[in-house]
Amino acid sequence: MSRRRHSDENDGGQAHKRRRTSEPIEIEDRLESLICRVGEKSTSSLESNLEGLAGVLEADLPNYKSKILRILCAVARLLPEKLTVYTTLVGLLNARNYNFGGEFVEAMIRQLKETLKNNLYSEAVYLVRFLSDLVNCHVIAAPSMVAMFENFVSVTQEEDVPQVRSDWFVYVVLSCLPWVGKELYEKKDVEMDRLLSQIEGYLKRRVKTHVPMLQVWTADKPHPQEEYLDCLWAQIQKLKKDRWQERHILRPYIAFDSVLCEALQHNLPPFTPPGHMPDAQYPMPRVIFRVFDYTDAPEGPVMPGSHSVERFVIEENLHCIIKTHWKERKTCAAQLLSYPGKNKIPLNYHIVEVIFGELFQLPSPPHIDVMYTTLLIELCKLQPGSLPQVLAQATEMLYMRLDTMNTTCIDRLINWFSHHLSNFQFRWSWDDWSDCLTVDLEKPKPKFVKEVLEKCMRLSYHQRIVDIVPPTFSALIPADPIFTYKYPDESASSLPGYPMSITVSNAIKNRASNEEILTVLKEVPNPNQEDDDGLFLVSFYLLLHEKFICAVLSFSYTSPFFDYISFSVPPDEGESFNPLKIDVFLQTLLNLAAKSFSHSFSALGKFHEILKTLANSDEGKLHLLKVLYEVWRNHPQMIAVLVDKLIRTQVVDCAAVANWLFSQDMAHEFTRLFIWEILHSTIRKMNKHVQKIQKELEEAKDKLEKQQHKRRDSGDDEDMDKNSEDEEGQLEEQIERLQEKVESAQSEQKNLFLVIFQRFIMLLTEHLVRCETGSVDISTPWYKNGIERLQQIFLMHHATIQQYMGTLENLLFTAELDHHILAVYQQFCALQL
């Protein structure tokens, strides 16, 4: 259902249309738009609009009943922010036409079953809430609603179901109570008390291992980051103590009390929650994000406390508005700012908190990150006098709390803040942040400023950044993103590759063919072959290293573990791997193509063959990436896009990139944001690749099934039979091929994750052992970053990693592992339990 279309369509002359034409389609459209628009800004009061609309719908009921039912069910599901408006409307219709009320309730129950079946849990919450609010409108009898809630809560007694399942049913019941708690308590206080004590018992025995992984801050001050059910429970407790008095929900039905109380009520049919299915995907647990309290908004109305139910209602409604309008940022901003009851609350503070809450939601925000940036820009444009100040205040507070902030959230903050600044001429009072200059540059604050400036530079240019920040910040200003060439002129002539670089450079300029260049490159001496001792030492070192991990992880050397590790294996490949060759060729090529992205891309494309030949071994791939980093070390963005191209053109593979990022040569960049952006984008590419072939396989299987079906149906015709048999044979072959491809891609994917996790374990264990033996505090900024990056891998790719949990548990995350690292894995497992 497209809201926008209808509001556009009805900007003018709907009454006119109504008179002139009686075509059913137009009337249906008109009904839809009338229903969708009720409750929006209007010259007359909401009550009279509702009254009028109920009259219109009543008149149309005989002819368009099914259509009206459909529209009302859809708005209940899709426009939750106007819930009470629609329940009142349904109440009025029920008062006038009892049968329609009954049919509507039945249709809602059907819809609820359907949404639960399709894993649409957030929409199911809105439907149940709608039903519960119908109790207030005298459509549904309170006892039957309580019975439904009792059925929901009984899910907590089920055995062998994931906690997220019972969580969801408890959440639904609790989240309805702000709307209907009072009514239910007046009618059925004993049952409700029993219900709440059951919920309390459940909440007490819940496992909350997952919470630390989802928290935005590790510190509880100034605002604790509560688990969502705990927070809601506290809010409901407070509501109960206040005798269910709630002052924020708009309740239009109160005005119609005299009409509604005469209406007959329906009983909900008995509703048993559908049983647990193994493929059900329940919503993930969350934590409630808070940055503001009443002291932060000194002027104007007071902000409700964090455990007051108003806070829940306001946040819930703002989330709903964003969910409904996120694709249209202008409408979304306007709707947020015209929130009903905005004079009673510091709306700007609520909006900013809700938006940051969504942006920092772990594992991933509900919508794409850039949406929040543009939404905030739009809000700043609509409220230039007040919103930017609130946003700046929030940014300042987030900056102050960087030390304990989750690294993934810091990344999102960096991306948002730099993009936001680029839209406002980079105006910021940097001097306020000069405290970051006096601390260790590895600490979160200076790191944050450095990364923000780096990102700002990518959206602008180096000189501009130098101009906007005070000169005292020079240590944090990124380097000018220029090419670093090893063989620029005569001064480099002592380097072994220099003469060759000139030859190669000339060959490229003279458009020599790939074969010619390869011939030229053959003459490059191989330093490895002259230096066998060195090679031996390297491999010996690697062997030692493996032993070391072995000892740490207490694996036997024959463990299948080592099948998965692609350590660069030096022997055998000495012939084809020649670091100098790669060095000379790539340095020269990238130097000639350094002018722009397009030049570099086409250079990589043109010499794709040569690059593939040079990098055919694992070591070659690693060295290629090393050279790439060497020349573009001042231009992280260029490194990222070139690595992307190299993976897509299959010059390097994903595991090689992971190995490179964790290699000793990159250790000094380990905490930089761009390293992790490259790693995540690599994993994403791998996942997309697997998904793509899986989809192809599914399609082929479907096609075969259809084909067989058709043959069975057509029966006798022999010619047809033969033809389709041939086709089937081809399809079967294709499926077999695809099957193999899927399997190999999946094993590549598994290998990638194993490489990454194994490297993490190595690095972190090394750190922990070092700290233990030196009896130093383990929590250095490096360690915090490292362990949270490990968390980030789990969180950002949780759906994929879940497939490989068995392997991970057997090979890497075993009980012998240091508990600091193992805790991350256990938190991850708890997310879907």
Added chain:
Amino acid sequence: ASQQLDTFSSTALKLSLCSRVGKFDGKKTERQCVAHKIYVKKHIIDIFSVLIFLIVYHKRSPRVGKFTEDILLNFLKFSNFFCHCEQVHELFSKSGDVKRIIIGLDKIKKTACGFCFVEYYTRGDAEHAMRFINGTRLDDRIIRTDWDAGFKEGRQFGRGKSGGQVRDEYRQDYDPARGGYGKLAQQHRPTEVRNSF
């Protein structure tokens, strides 16, 4: 610089045409490739940057006092009318993986003239760009995005008579970042341009 451009630009186009076929395997049938090409074309977006905030650029270049063509050219190189591919890439990759960016060129001078094509791997990402990048700013200019009808050879050039964007032909105001006055206005009042400094 021009030599490098020669070396790579011709291959750039050919190469990108071939690269429209799926990346991870080149074993698709001919028909699939063609279908894929047509599909990909829909993902190309045409960007136009719009002028805003003239003053910023006046402040930035102290040399603008003498208005000779040479200085103007130097000045332009510095300003964002020659919007760098890097910036465009950074901004547009916020909505998804960017496949390719083609900077629009002035037909005659073969220099950038303020528009470009951005190609995504998936339609969803391109839709996000239309929703969330359109209307925001890059280097103080408002970005306008529109669905492209499809890239053809020759489309990488501006369609204005004097070589640049059509929009620049008829502009009446002075915008140093877009090369001063509009092309027609420049022809009509060259002396006034000098006097204004």
